[in-house]
Amino acid sequence: EVQLVESGGGLVQPGGSLRLSCAASGFTFSSYEMNWVRQAPGKGLEWVSYISSSGSTIYYADSVKGRFTISRDNAKNSLYLQMNSLRAEDTAVYYCAREGGTYWGQGTLVTVSS
């Protein structure tokens, strides 16, 4: 069974940092592209970042470019999102999703507030 489990969310002050993790199981993680998608409270879905299966190709939404860094460790079946210089507008549930949106995790809530 495919599982994606996010962790690392929490409350952080504006300007602070957080590192999200997504643990994958039930499939050959190293063969799949991965994405981070977020959803602000009561709002729609917003794509955040993409990483290719090898990690060699990476893209970001303009709203997070220069502040967020996506990475992966295929040996550990894990996806990461390093979030720096956090702003109030980054408050959201962050989901990791396998390529094409075939599978999603349960999400982890990030709250940026003083």
Add this chain to the structure above:
Amino acid sequence: DVVMTQSPLSLPVTLGQPASISCRSSQSLVHSDGNTYLNWFQQRPGQSPRRLIYKVSNRDSGVPDRFSGSGSGTDFTLKISRVEAEDVGVYYCMQGTHWRAITFGQGTRLEIK
């Protein structure tokens, strides 16, 4: 970036009646490989999104056949032939053709009238 525009944004439907959601893109979603990467997702209250349809009209495993997708180029539709209570939630279209910047529609909230 490609802008995805859904309509309506709110959709009250009587149980057993059909429902239709439109999704229009600001650019053609036909990829250079010939595929059209337009997907539909359902998000039930309190749950993560679930993919229903991929590449315009292909139903994912386990998705009831009352859900169907159609369209081409810039104009796409998700149809539910007979709405059931479990269909309540928000539906999103998503384009993956211009994959340097994946984009979602605003979402359509389906409720039972």
